[in-house]
Amino acid sequence: MKPNTPCIVGIGQTAYTRWNQPVEGSDLQLACQAVLSAARDAGLPARDIDGLTSFGGDVSDPPMIQASIGIDELRMSAMVWPGGGGGSCGSVDLAAMAVSSGQASYVVAMRGLAQGQIGRFGRYSPNWRHGSFTHPFGLFAPPQLLAMVVRRHMHEYGTTQEQLGAFALACREHAQRNPAAVMRGRTLDMETYLSARIIADPLRLYDCCLETNGACAVLVTTWERARDLAATPVPILASVHGSSGGWAAGPLGSYNMSLERFTTVGAAHLARDLYGKAGVSPSDIDVAQIYDNFTGVAMIAMEDFGLCPRGESGPFVASGAIRWPHGALPVNTHGGNLSEAYIHGLNHVVEGVRQMRGQSTCQVDNARLCLVTGGPGPAPTSGLILGRA
Amino acid sequence: MSYLPAETPFPEPAPWEQAFWDFCGQRSLRFQGCARCGVVRHPPMPVCASCQAFEIEWLEAEGDVELFTYTIIHHPTHPDLVQATPYNAALVIFPRMQGVRLVTNIVDCRNDDLRIGMKLSLVWEEPTPGRVLPRFRPRV
Numbered sequence A: 001m002k003p004n005t006p007c008i009v010g011i012g013q014t015a016y017t018r019w020n021q022p023v024e025g026s027d028l029q030l031a032c033q034a035v036l037s038a039a040r041d042a043g044l045p046a047r048d049i050d051g052l053t054s055f056g057g058d059v060s061d062p063p064m065i066q067a068s069i070g071i072d073e074l075r076m077s078a079m080v081w082p083g084g085g086g087g088s089c090g091s092v093d094l095a096a097m098a099v100s101s102g103q104a105s106y107v108v109a110m111r112g113l114a115q116g117q118i119g120r121f122g123r124y125s126p127n128w129r130h131g132s133f134t135h136p137f138g139l140f141a142p143p144q145l146l147a148m149v150v151r152r153h154m155h156e157y158g159t160t161q162e163q164l165g166a167f168a169l170a171c172r173e174h175a176q177r178n179p180a181a182v183m184r185g186r187t188l189d190m191e192t193y194l195s196a197r198i199i200a201d202p203l204r205l206y207d208c209c210l211e212t213n214g215a216c217a218v219l220v221t222t223w224e225r226a227r228d229l230a231a232t233p234v235p236i237l238a239s240v241h242g243s244s245g246g247w248a249a250g251p252l253g254s255y256n257m258s259l260e261r262f263t264t265v266g267a268a269h270l271a272r273d274l275y276g277k278a279g280v281s282p283s284d285i286d287v288a289q290i291y292d293n294f295t296g297v298a299m300i301a302m303e304d305f306g307l308c309p310r311g312e313s314g315p316f317v318a319s320g321a322i323r324w325p326h327g328a329l330p331v332n333t334h335g336g337n338l339s340e341a342y343i344h345g346l347n348h349v350v351e352g353v354r355q356m357r358g359q360s361t362c363q364v365d366n367a368r369l370c371l372v373t374g375g376p377g378p379a380p381t382s383g384l385i386l387g388r389a
Numbered sequence B: 001m002s003y004l005p006a007e008t009p010f011p012e013p014a015p016w017e018q019a020f021w022d023f024c025g026q027r028s029l030r031f032q033g034c035a036r037c038g039v040v041r042h043p044p045m046p047v048c049a050s051c052q053a054f055e056i057e058w059l060e061a062e063g064d065v066e067l068f069t070y071t072i073i074h075h076p077t078h079p080d081l082v083q084a085t086p087y088n089a090a091l092v093i094f095p096r097m098q099g100v101r102l103v104t105n106i107v108d109c110r111n112d113d114l115r116i117g118m119k120l121s122l123v124w125e126e127p128t129p130g131r132v133l134p135r136f137r138p139r140v
């Protein structure tokens, strides 16, 4: 490991609750709790944090967090442009760049949201890019917008409703072992999945992520500094964020990606860069945390990141490959956005770290490489490969 | 009578999007084309991504219209559309105008009869006076 290799040295999270449960405090309070708990995990005094990153229009801005938790000297703050949860891994990418370049020493990527207060993402919002071209036709919210892509994928490749269901069931099964998961204790079978109400065909209730309150954070520093801290460092072998040509709002309203790329998440070049930088190939990945806003698009993201061939995510998922403990490539071992909590995929990064520390509640034996991906559909999207020290 | 209620929201278009709706008001379906290289695009954008020119012209839609994909919405997310469910929302393409992606609804067609690739014809609907929307029906 090079001295300036970025490593995650602390993870923190608040309790996760359903969106309609009361939240003590605010988004800011949740974010502060998560940041402080990541610092505590690393054994780093909170005042030594000198960088803060987030993504997707986070409402808890760095100066407020700085003042709240008592950071004396902040050296960098940055956010990956709004694109929903696309930038989840991108916020870690920014932190990694900052510590590797020496711009800052201890950078926290964080995400906090109290959906009951700031509004639910599944509800109507008048502020939507290209809204005059979608709203008059009754197309308002992410499940409706992205259902168009999933329907087209079914048409091109024969993906079935049951195959989408297999993804949802795997996440729910993994969540049963995770004490933090909102859906722990609520099992799901295929019959229930198929008889659930339709949201926007072909997406049914259990194809859609949760809406929750909560926050999480990861603390990034260099390999050199990591040796002086309490936790086992998890190296970030590669990190990327970006988008594909012409994508704009992509499947979230403009649909102006090329027709050839319509049933992708526009991440093929990012995947190529990611594996290239890490010096590994998709078949080397032992476990993956795939941002699951909706089953069908998460499955398409698996194709973009090479976990299965283009168009074959349906049969791949239905084969049981993504189920812990026996599947060849367990996916979303915490339960994902579908069944753990919807912390816009930063909870996927936290779970990736747990896997590399050997501390997941669905621990993959001898896992040495974990792929984590950002929100599929929006631009920019992002990805990480975590390794073992 | 229009496919969706008159109360269906119509957000303020971006400045470079307004002309599309002004033409619709005259029952003319026109897409933004680059005045320099001729590439057509929709939704409208301020610059041509092929040659970076800002000059535009508005070209009458031409050729076949095809259903590229669709969804049937059962959960409307907006209170004014509750009575309208289940309704379809569709993405149609114009094979002779390759950069066009038009979101619309398919009328005079049962949701079960929607088929990707089906050929469509334009219908104008005016849910409220002066607000004219392009919708499509199966071509006969």
Ligand SMILES: [Zn+2]
Pocket (backbone or CB within 6 Å): B034, B035, B036, B037, B038, B039, B048, B049, B050, B051, B052, B053
């Ligand atoms: Zn041009």
